[in-house]
Amino acid sequence: MLEAANVSKKFGGLVAVDGVDFEIDRGEIVGLIGPNGAGKTTLFNTITGVLDPEEGSEITFNGENLLALDTHEIARSGVLRTFQIVRVFGEMTVLENAAAGALFGTDESISQAEAQRRGREALAFVGLEDKAEVEARNLPIAQQKQLELARTVASDPDLVLLDEIASGLTPGEIEELSNTIRRLRDDRDISVFWIEHIMDAIMGTADRIIVLKSGRKIAEGTPEEIRNDEAVTEAYLGADDS
Amino acid sequence: MNTDTLPGARKLALVAAVFVLAPIPVAGSGYYVGVLTRVLLFALFALALNIVFGHNDQLFLFMGGLGGIGAYTTALIVDTVGVTAWLALPVAALLCGGIALSVSWISARRRFTVILISILTLNLQLVFSETFIGARDLTGGSTGFPYELFSVSGVAGAVGIPEEVALYYLILAFLMGGMVLYVWLINSKYGMAFEAIREDETAAESIGIDVVRYKTIAGFVAGVIIGIAGTLLAREATYITPSIFTFLAVDVIALVVLIVGGIRQTYGPIVGAVVVEAIEAGLSNYAADWRAAIFGALLIVLFLYFRSGVIVTVQNLLDEYNVLSGGGGGGSGKTPTETDAD
Numbered sequence: 001m002l003e004a005a006n007v008s009k010k011f012g013g014l015v016a017v018d019g020v021d022f023e024i025d026r027g028e029i030v031g032l033i034g035p036n037g038a039g040k041t042t043l044f045n046t047i048t049g050v051l052d053p054e055e056g057s058e059i060t061f062n063g064e065n066l067l068a069l070d071t072h073e074i075a076r077s078g079v080l081r082t083f084q085i086v087r088v089f090g091e092m093t094v095l096e097n098a099a100a101g102a103l104f105g106t107d108e109s110i111s112q113a114e115a116q117r118r119g120r121e122a123l124a125f126v127g128l129e130d131k132a133e134v135e136a137r138n139l140p141i142a143q144q145k146q147l148e149l150a151r152t153v154a155s156d157p158d159l160v161l162l163d164e165i166a167s168g169l170t171p172g173e174i175e176e177l178s179n180t181i182r183r184l185r186d187d188r189d190i191s192v193f194w195i196e197h198i199m200d201a202i203m204g205t206a207d208r209i210i211v212l213k214s215g216r217k218i219a220e221g222t223p224e225e226i227r228n229d230e231a232v233t234e235a236y237l238g239a240d241d242s
Numbered sequence: 243m244n245t246d247t248l249p250g251a252r253k254l255a256l257v258a259a260v261f262v263l264a265p266i267p268v269a270g271s272g273y274y275v276g277v278l279t280r281v282l283l284f285a286l287f288a289l290a291l292n293i294v295f296g297h298n299d300q301l302f303l304f305m306g307g308l309g310g311i312g313a314y315t316t317a318l319i320v321d322t323v324g325v326t327a328w329l330a331l332p333v334a335a336l337l338c339g340g341i342a343l344s345v346s347w348i349s350a351r352r353r354f355t356v357i358l359i360s361i362l363t364l365n366l367q368l369v370f371s372e373t374f375i376g377a378r379d380l381t382g383g384s385t386g387f388p389y390e391l392f393s394v395s396g397v398a399g400a401v402g403i404p405e406e407v408a409l410y411y412l413i414l415a416f417l418m419g420g421m422v423l424y425v426w427l428i429n430s431k432y433g434m435a436f437e438a439i440r441e442d443e444t445a446a447e448s449i450g451i452d453v454v455r456y457k458t459i460a461g462f463v464a465g466v467i468i469g470i471a472g473t474l475l476a477r478e479a480t481y482i483t484p485s486i487f488t489f490l491a492v493d494v495i496a497l498v499v500l501i502v503g504g505i506r507q508t509y510g511p512i513v514g515a516v517v518v519e520a521i522e523a524g525l526s527n528y529a530a531d532w533r534a535a536i537f538g539a540l541l542i543v544l545f546l547y548f549r550s551g552v553i554v555t556v557q558n559l560l561d562e563y564n565v566l567s568g569g570g571g572g573g574s575g576k577t578p579t580e581t582d583a584d
Contacts, residue, residue, distance in 0.1 A: 048448065075450035087445035089438055100438050103431060104450040112431065151449060 001026050001191060002047070002061050002079070002159055008054040008215075009042050016042040017053070018215035024159065027185055029192040031206035031223075033199075035235060038212040040195045041084055044161050048081050049074045061159070076107055080152035081161040084195075086144045088151070090137030097136050097147055098122045098154045105155020115154075122154035123147075125188075126180055142169050149180070153188065160184065162194045166201040174198060178205045203227070211235065248422065249429050250508065257512065258418050265407050275406045277523045279478050281515045282413045286471040287496035288503065288511035289420050294464035296505040297428065297436040298457055300346055301360040303493050307370025308465060309472020310487030312338045313389070314374065314381055316473045317482065320391060327391035335469040342465025343458055350457040367489050374484035386483030389476045413474050417512075420467055425508060427463070436460060502544050504551020513552050517544075 002024040009017040017039040024030050032040050045051040047059055049071040059066045066074055080101075089097050098119030103110065110118075123129045126146045131139065136147060145165050152160045162181070166174050178201055184190040196202040202209065203223040211219040211226060213235045219226060226232055248254070261282070268274035287305055294300045302308075312334045319330035345366070349359045374381050381387075398408035427433055435456045438446040447453055475492075476482040485491065495518065503514020521540055525533040548555045 050444070071447040072450050072452045075448060081448055083445070083448070087442050087448075089441045089445065091441055092437060096434070100434055101449050103434060106450070155450065
């Protein structure tokens with residue numbers, strides 16, 4: 001489904017992402033972890049067209065070259081994202097946020113009534129249906145993050161990229177969120193590529209985990225394999241020591 | 243019912259009715275009809291600004307210049323091609339729309355901030371103003387030429403109303419057309435895209451909104467309306483000179499009208515135009531010498547105490563009053579005031 005080869009991104013002299021290869025298949029939940037500054041969000045930004053990667057990078061989605069598309073076209077082709085620092089439309093209601101996702105995230109031409117219906121359904125999916133008429137900025141941050149997720153779900157995507165969606169949540173909320181993410185795949189046939197710092201959340205949910213350090217991929221495997229990987233342990237302990 | 247297709251259609255019809263009746267008490271006075279007509283014209287400019295600036299954060303400061311291009315182009319087409327002004331106006335308006343579209347397209351592609359767009363358009367304003375003065379063969383230079391296109395005397399004679407009142411109704415028809423277009427646009431998919439882009443461009447793009455496309459559309463629509471408003475402005479003056487289309491004569495007034503009335507309020511442009519033109523007219527009648535100074539001072543007061551516009555402020559006052567007379571808690575009366583402060 002999503003195939004990336006030799007993806008690199010430099011900011012001046014700093015190599016933020018350095019020749020990373022990976023694939024995400026249909027029906028997979030893939031975690032992306034790594035110490036701060038490892039290039040995780042930069043990698044997301046190259047996939048979604050927010051940043052242009054260096055020459056020689058290749059990113060395709062269902063065979064389509066994403067590097068030739070603009071951000072909004074990538075969204076319409078079925079790759080949606082959430083943001084590390086939450087970006088809901090604060091002055092719109094919760095329902096309007098979700099309806100906007102449904103209305104613009106598809107190439108179908110749908111009526112506003114239909115967009116609202118799909119928006120409501122997406123809100124129910126994440127458990128925000130009773131907040132539909134609340135202005136989004138009045139939600140607590142944890143719920144704003146769920147709203148961002150609902151906004152992507154409303155457009156019926158094939159792949160969602162989640163950027164630290166579990167940060168700031170209580171253990172109970174993390175459990176609930178992990179369930180929602182599993183249901184994304186099981187009920188909605190949506191694949192997930194998930195950046196997370198909270199290991200409990202991602203280790204228990206992801207099928208496969210990719211580890212970045214200083215822009216390079218240092219490990220890839222099942223959560224069990226990653227837990228026992230020496231390079232990963234070193235990367236994290238090293239980061240802790242410094 | 244048509245309220246389904248156009249939200250607030252009844253309110254709009256009521257406002258239209260008030261404006262239809264407005265000239266009756268003053269029909270004998272060309273002066274007051276002139277004031278009323280200016281209300282309509284600046285409401286139309288402010289309406290265009292509400293779309294492109296209010297809803298799209300593109301501060302157009304070349305409304306005077308663009309309006310002038312509309313007015314001169316209409317006259318030139320009538321002169322050279324020999325068609326009626328009714329056919330020339332749409333062509334001129336499309337030309338203005340095209341110019342505004344190019345400005346919006348370039349600004350959006352290059353991700354200009356609102357400050358950069360205002361500097362760019364202010365420069366264009368100065369270029370256009372100089373061109374109107376300099377291109378003497380086409381524009382008559384600073385002395386201009388009589389501008390009496392859109393002959394309304396026939397209709398006026400047939401119905402038995404003064405010509406300037408007939409012109410007032412013509413301009414009212416354009417304003418109401420603009421209002422219908424605005425209400426439809428803001429409640430459509432376009433309005434939702436505008437709102438998303440205004441609040442967070444990055445998030446808007448991430449959910450599949452083509453930011454460049456929507457900003458360009460907003461620029462085009464505003465440009466067309468500005469071209470029409472400029473042509474009608476010259477027609478109201480019955481004489482066209484470059485001084486009608488300066489930055490101070492059009493852009494400053496339209497911006498003040500929009501802010502005073504209330505940005506992103508459907509009736510902001512109309513309410514603002516009524517308030518601003520009433521102040522202007524009152525001052526020129528009773529305090530001609532001090533007009534500019536007092537006008538400026540009043541604007542400062544308006545900006546200080548009606549920052550979110552007359553409409554929102556009055557609504558909040560009414561809400562508070564209702565709460566008090568209804569015996570409700572004081573806390574709920576405060577909420578709307580607080581929300582509009584940020």
